[in-house]
Amino acid sequence: MNTRSIDIPLPSPTAGSSATQRHVPLPGPIKRIDEYLSRSMSAQKIVVLLSLYFIIATNWPLWFQLARIGGAPSLYMRSAVVLGVLIACGTTALLAATAWTRGMRFVWLAVALTAALSQYYMLTYSVVMDPGMAGNVMQTDAHEVADLLGWHMLFGVGIVMVLPVWWLLRVRIPAMKPLRQIVRNLLLMVVSLAVAAALVAAMSRDLAPLMRNNPQLRYMLNPIASLYSAGVSVIRPLVTRKKQLIPMGAGAALGATHAAGSKPMLFALVVGETGRADHFALNGYDRNTNPQLAARDVLNWSNVRSCGTSTLASVPCMFSPLGKKDFESRKDDYETLLDVVKAAGMNVLWIDNQSGCKGVCDRVPHVVASEGLSADQKQKYCDASGECRDLVMLQNLPQRLDAIPADQRSKGVLLVFHQMGSHGPAYSKRSSASSKLFKPECTTEVLADCSHSELMNAYDNSIVETDRFLGATIDWLKTQSGTYDTGMLYLSDHGESLGEYGQFLHGLPYSVAPDVQKHVPMISWLSPGLAQREQLSLACLRGTSDTAYTHDNLYHSMLGVLDVKSPSYRADMDLWAKCSGASVADAR
Known part of the structure; x- marks a missing residue:
C-alpha cells in the first residue's frame, strides 16, 4: 500500500544525545489528503476557502429555517443561494483583515470554533445569535456551562472542526512583503463588498420581504452574526459613553403605616427563573404543578408579560422605574427599586441562587445563597458540583436577620430571593426526588433527543420544585x-420554549419570540396583618386575576405594598391601588 511517513521526535535514551526520529507511516488515502492540505497557499486564498467552507459546514440552521418558511423549493433554493453568496462575501471581507502570512492560524481556528459552537446551539435549541444571546453566553456561570456540555456537543463541534484544524495546522503560507499583503487584503475586501452590494441591489425585491418578515434570519448568517454579536457584547461597553447613574431615592420616605408602635414589615420578593405561566396549575394547567400554593391562600395573576426573554434583559428592566420602552432607549442608568426602598429607610438583602443580579443589587447588601452553609446543609440541598436547590435560600435566614441592627430592623426588611427555578436545559437537575411527580424525565442536555412527554415531565417537575x-x-x-x-410576591423573569415551532430554551429577540417566552406567572401571599395594615381587599384583588399586567408594574406595586412614598411612584401602575381602602389620590 502506498504510504507516507511523518516524523515524530523521541527523546534519546542517552543523556545529552540528539533526538531520534520514529517514522509513522500514513495510509495512502490519508497521505493524499494530508499532501493536499499541506500544500503552499496564500493567506488570501485561505480566507476565501474558509469562507466557502462556512457556507457548507456551519449554516445548516439557516438552510433548515428557509425550508421551514415554506414556499416552492425553487423559491427558497434561490434565497439560499443568494444568502450563501452574501455569507461568503461578508465573511471574506471580514477575514481579509486577518489575511497575513504569520500569526493568523489560531485566529482562523477561533473563528471556526465560534461558528461551530454557534451552529450547535442554533441546531440544538433553535436560538439565534443576536447581541442579547451573546451577552447571555458571556454572563453564564460555571454551573450553567456544565449543563450545556455533553458528548452531543463534542461530536457536533468536532465534526465541523476536524477539517479546519487539520488544514490550518498543515498548510504552508509563503512569505509576502507587507506592502503587497496590505494591497491584496484591501483588494480582497473591496471586491467582496462590491459583489455583496451588487447582489443585494439585484435581489432586493426578494431579499427585502424575506428579511423583513423573518428578522431572525439576519442572526443566523454564520459566522457573521456570531462574530458581530460577540463583538457588540464585548466592544459596546468599552466604547459607549460611560452612563451617569441617575439617583431615584430623593424624596423617598416610609409611609404612615410604618409609624412607631406598629410591627415592622418583612416582605419577600421572589424573582423566578424561566417560569411559564401556562405550566402553573393555578392558571388552569391540567397537571397539578402547584399542590403547595393551592393549599395556601394566595393571590394569582394569569395575564402577565415579561420585559425581556432572558435574565440579562428582564431583571434590570423589571426593577427599573422607567418601564420597558424607556428602559431600552435610556441614555443613562437609573437607580432601581432596591435603591429607593433603601433610601426610604427599609433594609434590603438580595439572596442569590443564580448567576448574579445583573447589576440590580450592586448598591445594597447581597449574598450568595450557599455562603455560610454547614456541611449537613450542603449535603441536603446541594449537589457535587456545588449547585444548590432554591430551598437553600431559606437556610440561615434568622441569622441573616439578626445580623441587621435592631433599630434598623424596626424599619422593615425587604428580602429578594433570586431563584435557579426552571433554568434549562438540565431541567431534571432543578427538582429534588420528592418533587419528581411526573416520570420518566428527560435527563440529557440535548432536548430534541427526548420525547415530548419526557421533556414536559422534567420541566413540570421543576415547576413543582418552585411551588415547594x-x-x-x-x-x-x-x-x-x-x-x-x-x-x-413571586414574579418570573421570562418564560421558556419547550419544542414549540422547533424552539427550545429562551432568549430570542423580543419582537420574534413566541408568547411562551414572555407569558410569566405572578403570585402573592399577604398575612392578615399586612392586608389589614395596607387596607387591602383580598376579594377585590382576586377579581383582578385576569387583568393584563407586565414587569412595568413591579416597581410601582412594590412601592405601594411596602408603603414607600416616592415622587417616582405611579398609582395607575400599582396593582394593589385599585383594591386599597386608602385614597388612591393620595400621591405617594
Whole structure:
C-alpha cells in the first residue's frame, strides 16, 4: 500500500544525545489528503476557502429555517443561494483583515470554533445569535456551562472542526512583503463588498420581504452574526459613553403605616427563573404543578408579560422605574427599586441562587445563597458540583436577620430571593426526588433527543420544585408573623420554549419570540396583618386575576405594598391601588 511517513521526535535514551526520529507511516488515502492540505497557499486564498467552507459546514440552521418558511423549493433554493453568496462575501471581507502570512492560524481556528459552537446551539435549541444571546453566553456561570456540555456537543463541534484544524495546522503560507499583503487584503475586501452590494441591489425585491418578515434570519448568517454579536457584547461597553447613574431615592420616605408602635414589615420578593405561566396549575394547567400554593391562600395573576426573554434583559428592566420602552432607549442608568426602598429607610438583602443580579443589587447588601452553609446543609440541598436547590435560600435566614441592627430592623426588611427555578436545559437537575411527580424525565442536555412527554415531565417537575419553595417561603413568613407583618410576591423573569415551532430554551429577540417566552406567572401571599395594615381587599384583588399586567408594574406595586412614598411612584401602575381602602389620590 502506498504510504507516507511523518516524523515524530523521541527523546534519546542517552543523556545529552540528539533526538531520534520514529517514522509513522500514513495510509495512502490519508497521505493524499494530508499532501493536499499541506500544500503552499496564500493567506488570501485561505480566507476565501474558509469562507466557502462556512457556507457548507456551519449554516445548516439557516438552510433548515428557509425550508421551514415554506414556499416552492425553487423559491427558497434561490434565497439560499443568494444568502450563501452574501455569507461568503461578508465573511471574506471580514477575514481579509486577518489575511497575513504569520500569526493568523489560531485566529482562523477561533473563528471556526465560534461558528461551530454557534451552529450547535442554533441546531440544538433553535436560538439565534443576536447581541442579547451573546451577552447571555458571556454572563453564564460555571454551573450553567456544565449543563450545556455533553458528548452531543463534542461530536457536533468536532465534526465541523476536524477539517479546519487539520488544514490550518498543515498548510504552508509563503512569505509576502507587507506592502503587497496590505494591497491584496484591501483588494480582497473591496471586491467582496462590491459583489455583496451588487447582489443585494439585484435581489432586493426578494431579499427585502424575506428579511423583513423573518428578522431572525439576519442572526443566523454564520459566522457573521456570531462574530458581530460577540463583538457588540464585548466592544459596546468599552466604547459607549460611560452612563451617569441617575439617583431615584430623593424624596423617598416610609409611609404612615410604618409609624412607631406598629410591627415592622418583612416582605419577600421572589424573582423566578424561566417560569411559564401556562405550566402553573393555578392558571388552569391540567397537571397539578402547584399542590403547595393551592393549599395556601394566595393571590394569582394569569395575564402577565415579561420585559425581556432572558435574565440579562428582564431583571434590570423589571426593577427599573422607567418601564420597558424607556428602559431600552435610556441614555443613562437609573437607580432601581432596591435603591429607593433603601433610601426610604427599609433594609434590603438580595439572596442569590443564580448567576448574579445583573447589576440590580450592586448598591445594597447581597449574598450568595450557599455562603455560610454547614456541611449537613450542603449535603441536603446541594449537589457535587456545588449547585444548590432554591430551598437553600431559606437556610440561615434568622441569622441573616439578626445580623441587621435592631433599630434598623424596626424599619422593615425587604428580602429578594433570586431563584435557579426552571433554568434549562438540565431541567431534571432543578427538582429534588420528592418533587419528581411526573416520570420518566428527560435527563440529557440535548432536548430534541427526548420525547415530548419526557421533556414536559422534567420541566413540570421543576415547576413543582418552585411551588415547594414558594410554599416553604410562605410557611417561614408565617413563623415570623409574631414579630413582623409579612408578605410575598413571586414574579418570573421570562418564560421558556419547550419544542414549540422547533424552539427550545429562551432568549430570542423580543419582537420574534413566541408568547411562551414572555407569558410569566405572578403570585402573592399577604398575612392578615399586612392586608389589614395596607387596607387591602383580598376579594377585590382576586377579581383582578385576569387583568393584563407586565414587569412595568413591579416597581410601582412594590412601592405601594411596602408603603414607600416616592415622587417616582405611579398609582395607575400599582396593582394593589385599585383594591386599597386608602385614597388612591393620595400621591405617594
